[in-house]
Amino acid sequence: MDIQKLKAEQKLLKAWSYDWHPIERGYNNRTLYINVGSNEVSEKPVSQEMKDKFVGGKGFGLRLLWDATTPDTKWDDPENEIIISPGPIGGITQYSGAGKSLLVSISPQTDSIMDSNVGGFFGPFMKFAGFDALELQGKADKDIIIYLDGVNHKVEIYDDPGFAVDSHILGEELTELFAEDEKDAKNIGIVSAGAAAENSLIGMLNFTFWDSKRKMVRLKQAGRGGIGTVFRNKNIKAIVARTSGVKGNLNNVANMDMITKVGRDYAGEMRDLDDKQNQMKKKGTANIVNVMADYDLLPTHNFKYGTHDDAPKIHSDFLRDKWFTLGINDACWIGCAMQCAKGADDFELRTGPYKGTKVIVDGPEYETAAGLGSNIGIFDYHPIIEANFYCDTYGICTITWGTIVAFIMECYENGVINKEITGGLELNFGNVEASLELLHQLARGEGFGKVAGTGVRQMKKLFIEEYGADADFLNDIGMENKGLEYSQYVSKESLAQQGGYAMTNKGPQHDEAWLIFMDMVNNQIPTFENKADALHWFPMFRTWFGLQGLCKIVWNDVTPEDNKFEEEPHKIPKHLRNYLAVYEGVTGNPLDEAGLIRQSERVYNFQRIFNIRRGYGLRKHDAQPYRAAGPVTVEEYESRAERYDGQMKDIIGIDPTGKTTEEKVAITRKYREEQYEKLLDAVYERRGWTNNGVPKIEHLKEIGMDLPELIEVIKPLQ
Amino acid sequence: MKITLNNRPETFESTSMTMGELMRIKNFTYKKIIVKVNNKIVEPHEYDSTILNENDIVVVLHLLAGG
Numbered sequence A: 001m002d003i004q005k006l007k008a009e010q011k012l013l014k015a016w017s018y019d020w021h022p023i024e025r026g027y028n029n030r031t032l033y034i035n036v037g038s039n040e041v042s043e044k045p046v047s048q049e050m051k052d053k054f055v056g057g058k059g060f061g062l063r064l065l066w067d068a069t070t071p072d073t074k075w076d077d078p079e080n081e082i083i084i085s086p087g088p089i090g091g092i093t094q095y096s097g098a099g100k101s102l103l104v105s106i107s108p109q110t111d112s113i114m115d116s117n118v119g120g121f122f123g124p125f126m127k128f129a130g131f132d133a134l135e136l137q138g139k140a141d142k143d144i145i146i147y148l149d150g151v152n153h154k155v156e157i158y159d160d161p162g163f164a165v166d167s168h169i170l171g172e173e174l175t176e177l178f179a180e181d182e183k184d185a186k187n188i189g190i191v192s193a194g195a196a197a198e199n200s201l202i203g204m205l206n207f208t209f210w211d212s213k214r215k216m217v218r219l220k221q222a223g224r225g226g227i228g229t230v231f232r233n234k235n236i237k238a239i240v241a242r243t244s245g246v247k248g249n250l251n252n253v254a255n256m257d258m259i260t261k262v263g264r265d266y267a268g269e270m271r272d273l274d275d276k277q278n279q280m281k282k283k284g285t286a287n288i289v290n291v292m293a294d295y296d297l298l299p300t301h302n303f304k305y306g307t308h309d310d311a312p313k314i315h316s317d318f319l320r321d322k323w324f325t326l327g328i329n330d331a332c333w334i335g336c337a338m339q340c341a342k343g344a345d346d347f348e349l350r351t352g353p354y355k356g357t358k359v360i361v362d363g364p365e366y367e368t369a370a371g372l373g374s375n376i377g378i379f380d381y382h383p384i385i386e387a388n389f390y391c392d393t394y395g396i397c398t399i400t401w402g403t404i405v406a407f408i409m410e411c412y413e414n415g416v417i418n419k420e421i422t423g424g425l426e427l428n429f430g431n432v433e434a435s436l437e438l439l440h441q442l443a444r445g446e447g448f449g450k451v452a453g454t455g456v457r458q459m460k461k462l463f464i465e466e467y468g469a470d471a472d473f474l475n476d477i478g479m480e481n482k483g484l485e486y487s488q489y490v491s492k493e494s495l496a497q498q499g500g501y502a503m504t505n506k507g508p509q510h511d512e513a514w515l516i517f518m519d520m521v522n523n524q525i526p527t528f529e530n531k532a533d534a535l536h537w538f539p540m541f542r543t544w545f546g547l548q549g550l551c552k553i554v555w556n557d558v559t560p561e562d563n564k565f566e567e568e569p570h571k572i573p574k575h576l577r578n579y580l581a582v583y584e585g586v587t588g589n590p591l592d593e594a595g596l597i598r599q600s601e602r603v604y605n606f607q608r609i610f611n612i613r614r615g616y617g618l619r620k621h622d623a624q625p626y627r628a629a630g631p632v633t634v635e636e637y638e639s640r641a642e643r644y645d646g647q648m649k650d651i652i653g654i655d656p657t658g659k660t661t662e663e664k665v666a667i668t669r670k671y672r673e674e675q676y677e678k679l680l681d682a683v684y685e686r687r688g689w690t691n692n693g694v695p696k697i698e699h700l701k702e703i704g705m706d707l708p709e710l711i712e713v714i715k716p717l718q
Numbered sequence B: 001m002k003i004t005l006n007n008r009p010e011t012f013e014s015t016s017m018t019m020g021e022l023m024r025i026k027n028f029t030y031k032k033i034i035v036k037v038n039n040k041i042v043e044p045h046e047y048d049s050t051i052l053n054e055n056d057i058v059v060v061l062h063l064l065a066g067g
Helices: A003-009 A048-054 A058-068 A124-127 A169-178 A181-188 A224-233 A256-276 A280-294 A316-324 A366-371 A383-392 A397-413 A432-444 A447-452 A456-468 A470-475 A495-502 A518-520 A528-548 A561-565 A573-587 A593-613 A635-640 A641-650 A662-686 A697-702 A708-717 B019-025 B044-049
Strands: A012-017 A030-035 A040-045 A082-085 A101-106 A112-119 A135-136 A144-149 A156-161 A188-194 A204-213 A216-222 A234-242 A343-348 A360-361 B002-007 B008-011 B033-037 B040-042 B057-062
Touching: A003 A169, A003 A662, A012 A040, A012 B033, A030 A156, A048 A058, A048 A234, A048 A593, A058 A082, A058 A135, A058 A528, A082 A224, A101 A124, A101 A181, A112 A224, A112 A528, A112 A593, A124 A144, A124 A188, A124 A234, A144 A181, A156 A224, A169 A188, A169 A204, A169 A216, A169 A234, A169 A383, A181 A188, A181 A518, A204 A224, A216 A224, A216 A360, A216 A383, A224 A641, A256 A280, A256 A573, A256 B002, A280 A316, A280 A366, A316 A383, A343 A383, A360 A561, A360 B044, A366 A383, A366 A397, A383 A397, A383 B008, A383 B057, A397 A456, A397 A470, A397 A635, A432 A447, A447 A456, A456 A470, A495 A518, A495 A528, A495 A662, A495 B002, A518 A528, A518 B057, A528 A573, A528 A662, A561 A573, A573 A593, A593 A708, A635 A641, A635 A662, A641 A662, B019 B033, B019 B044, B019 B057
Parallel strands: A030 A135, A144 A234, B002 B057
Antiparallel strands: A012 A156, A030 A040, A082 A101, A082 A135, A101 A112, A112 A216, A144 A156, A188 A204, A188 A234, A204 A216, A343 A360, B002 B008, B033 B040, B033 B057
């Protein structure tokens, strides 16, 4: 494509200049508002109260979205927004994992509040350009490109003269267009979606980062909940941010020495310990594929099982030894020593519109390997990486897509749907060709692929209403909660993780609470009170990272040598102390663990009440599909009969001898469902909520979050 | 032999085993692990030389917290 020709054809729709001023201790103290329908561009001040109550990142996103929408706003209404915010720590380069952006919007999948985090350059560059958040509202008549010029301090909106839709091409095109020369490419950060985001409810957003070694654009994903669909519904093709270079102390932090001291120490741990621990630098997050299989936690065949005879074929060693390029800086933000954004270079595509092309594929990460692999019965990295590439460039979430295809395959194998319904696709577990064709159909907006792009919740409804499917069966095996598909872990043997998934504000994503090993393997939290406490502090830690612009992986994917001597080693206390030092170093404000949790609690409760304001966020919305809690079918039970029979005898107190498998499935189910209800009781109490899951007014007062607009929502529900 | 492993009673047919054998039997393959026997830390290089005895209290903490 001739970029210069397109540039000549591009029409400027709006230009807006602003006065730039340096960041003060992590904050610009203003946000940027763009209405793509009216082309209004303006800035909004950030008050001290907003910083005190909402901190930044996800907190800013939620506050702005609350103010911009009504309880009745739908995802495709012009007033719905996408807010991108990196947080006060976001953009520093002296401590690892500080380049995250948090996105918030009303989700096309859940009709409620979605948040998603992502690395890449855009968030920090937006902040260096002068803004703590970008608020996108309205709906353009036709495709536009937004340019945030942090060098000349202006915002421009252009029409789209015909750039590519798919992100791996669009990212290259726009980098070439907006960078002055190749050297300047590192100063460009882009947000874009792809063809499938336009034709589905599960669209995600790619955030680019420039790989200076490979001299090409790489992609990181804000995957969950369909924010890419909202983006394309607004007819935004891309947003581009440009900076004059990342150097020194752009955040103008309060005490750089505090940050560099712990930053160097952490980098030393990665240098000295990573190779004998997780090998994040060699395998990325996919290092746990084989670990999950070993502990019967790797989702297989739509979460029926936790391992498979063919699981060794997708051992993470294959990624390290065959697919990933090693010895290269794979940081998705500058200065990150974790470097887990692995890439498969010169990957030759076998299917689809780019068949025969050699590309770089970002990943697969763990969730992608499990979702596009074991969970749909594929145990071969080539098709997994191929599907990874297409999900990315088409702009859909690999986690969501994996769980969708797994659900379809189980329905297909059970006769709920057939070849006539799927348009000839034989969607059995393990069918590589059919699963990839389904993905290409989605990108083209045709066939059964388009049905798949509506997600598990919509498909359940369709299959029940149109094809006479058994509603109970589909509700048991359809792995969604609140309308969002489960991420890729088997939670059957961890009651705490069942809560960690189904009690999550946005839907079952592991980035809020991941307690499987603490619960199931380590048995550290045996009582309901223990589990409830873990389901308090763990999500608050993770929420805090999302307020600050920090990556959750850096916290605990390398462990200091002396961690074994700590009183609470599972919290990786040294890294927690690092974070408190980094926060104080940036903002100048001292913080302790209680203060950290308090910051998170305020935003977490706000998000819960935001859900309630929209008609969700109650106990009934925290219900889980039974597949997440126990064996739905006879074959599932019998595959682990020794385990389940033993539990029946030792824990439930019923002798399984002489009982049919159907009877044993029913007994196990009754027990596990009761346990989950007791867990909800305990967690709600620990969190200061009513038995219906509503935050209590006195709790909001206690945490300093008794805002009148929140009280108004929850008062009738006390 | 009876031991307590992560606060759960465990019974094995053999009358003695090493910590290394226990790790293999339980398929504890994850590397970021803290092992304690009767509240004393056992380093990885000591697994195969550490003999477990009747009624030992063994803790194997996996420091894994999700992708």
